Amino acid sequence: MKIRRSWGRRGGGHEMTCQQAVNHITAYLDGALAGRDRDKLERHLEECPHCWEHLKQIEATIRVAGAGPGDDLDPLAREDLLEIYRRWRADQRPVD
Numbered sequence: 698m699k700i701r702r703s704w705g706r707r708g709g710g711h712e713m714t715c716q717q718a719v720n721h722i723t724a725y726l727d728g729a730l731a732g733r734d735r736d737k738l739e740r741h742l743e744e745c746p747h748c749w750e751h752l753k754q755i756e757a758t759i760r761v762a763g764a765g766p767g768d769d770l771d772p773l774a775r776e777d778l779l780e781i782y783r784r785w786r787a788d789q790r791p792v793d
């Protein structure tokens with residue numbers, strides 16, 4: 698049985714939980730998040746150092762993963778980060 702919880706319906710408080718924010722971060726960094734979700738995420742990030750830190754880490758990982766050859770990063774280290782990133786994304790798939 699699934700219960701749909703209405704998070705943060707307190708008016709003026711957090712409209713998005715950390716779990717939701719984390720789920721949206723990759724889409725946000727991909728530029729795939731728009732409208733209210735994007736607004737809510739940005740508001741959450743302003744108020745939540747934990748999620749902000751998480752976004753920074755993902756952003757750094759994406760930047761490293763997207764870096765071309767000639768970057769001074771060890772290729773093996775880059776592969777590791779890519780793998781971490783892929784696994785992280787796989788983990789974010791909502792369990793339905």
Ligand SMILES: [Zn+2]
Pocket residue numbers: 714715716718741745747748
């Ligand atoms: Zn948060």
